[in-house]
Amino acid sequence: MSQMTSIDTVMRTLADPTRRAVFERVFHSKEISVVDLTRGSGVTQGAISQHLKTLKQAGLVTERPEGRHVYYRVQPEGLEPLVDWMDHYGAFWRERFANLKTLLKEIDP
Amino acid sequence: MNGNVANPNTQDIVIDEVFPHAPSTIWKALASGELMNRWLMAQTGFEPVQGNNFSFQTPPTDDWDGVIRCQILEIIPNERLSYSWKSGAQTSAGYVSRLDTIVTWTLTRHDAGTRLRLVHSGFVLPKNEAVFKNVNAGWSKVIPKMIAIAAEQSQM
Numbered sequence: 001m002s003q004m005t006s007i008d009t010v011m012r013t014l015a016d017p018t019r020r021a022v023f024e025r026v027f028h029s030k031e032i033s034v035v036d037l038t039r040g041s042g043v044t045q046g047a048i049s050q051h052l053k054t055l056k057q058a059g060l061v062t063e064r065p066e067g068r069h070v071y072y073r074v075q076p077e078g079l080e081p082l083v084d085w086m087d088h089y090g091a092f093w094r095e096r097f098a099n100l101k102t103l104l105k106e107i108d109p
Numbered sequence: 110m111n112g113n114v115a116n117p118n119t120q121d122i123v124i125d126e127v128f129p130h131a132p133s134t135i136w137k138a139l140a141s142g143e144l145m146n147r148w149l150m151a152q153t154g155f156e157p158v159q160g161n162n163f164s165f166q167t168p169p170t171d172d173w174d175g176v177i178r179c180q181i182l183e184i185i186p187n188e189r190l191s192y193s194w195k196s197g198a199q200t201s202a203g204y205v206s207r208l209d210t211i212v213t214w215t216l217t218r219h220d221a222g223t224r225l226r227l228v229h230s231g232f233v234l235p236k237n238e239a240v241f242k243n244v245n246a247g248w249s250k251v252i253p254k255m256i257a258i259a260a261e262q263s264q265m
Binding site: 089090093094096097099100101102103104107108 | 122124126128130131134135137138144147148149227229232
């Protein structure tokens with residue numbers, strides 16, 4: 001169940017509405033700069049930068065510096081923990097079915 | 110039972126397999142604490158009666174004690190065993206990876222023995238809809254889109 005922590009991280013990161021809004025804007029743009037993200041957001045550039053930093057730490061976005069600007073784009077792999085959740089239990093139960101089969105052979109050959 | 114059943118955003122894991130054993134033999138493995146320890150996970154407190162609380166200890170994480178808490182919801186010998194399966198951080202925030210699910214085992218007679226069906230239901234992605242209330246589509250739609258974007262980019 002080691003994936004628990006990364007799922008938590010993703011969930012917690014996206015729980016903040018402003019940060020989620022930032023993430024969604026990055027998601028809808030192929031690539032976007034901090035300046036563009038700040039425009040019309042009603043939040044300071046510093047705040048946007050902080051949210052981007054958190055998103056980056058959670059593996060949800062990547063950055064590409066170019067001259068005086070830094071561009072952000074989503075990193076879809078960052079969402080994998082959410083998808084993996086069911087995969088994880090799917091694999092868990094398949095493994096348990098195999099154990100059960102072995103056990104049943106032992107107790108009822 | 111709980112609200113998950115009515116929630117269209119939940120998903121189930123279903124595994125169905127025919128075993129060459131009588132239902133009563135399989136039942137013994139499903140509904141005995143000692144045998145569960147051998148094929149499922151080491152459990153504590155399992156008693157085959159409705160309302161019984163039992164648990165599994167898994168490795169803890171930063172904000173979760175690692176305990177999977179279960180309660181028997183329905184028990185019909187040789188036919189059906191259903192228990193809640195709750196895990197994850199139980200903090201009040203609501204957005205953490207809390208699992209509030211149900212595991213149901215159903216046994217039916219089959220020519221070759223017994224059909225055993227497992228349904229692990231109630232996976233909510235995400236647990237708290239409010240987390241994504243600003244996203245028009247649910248995660249299940251967002252993720253494939255994102256994967257498509259990733260695929261597109263990898264071709265560039």
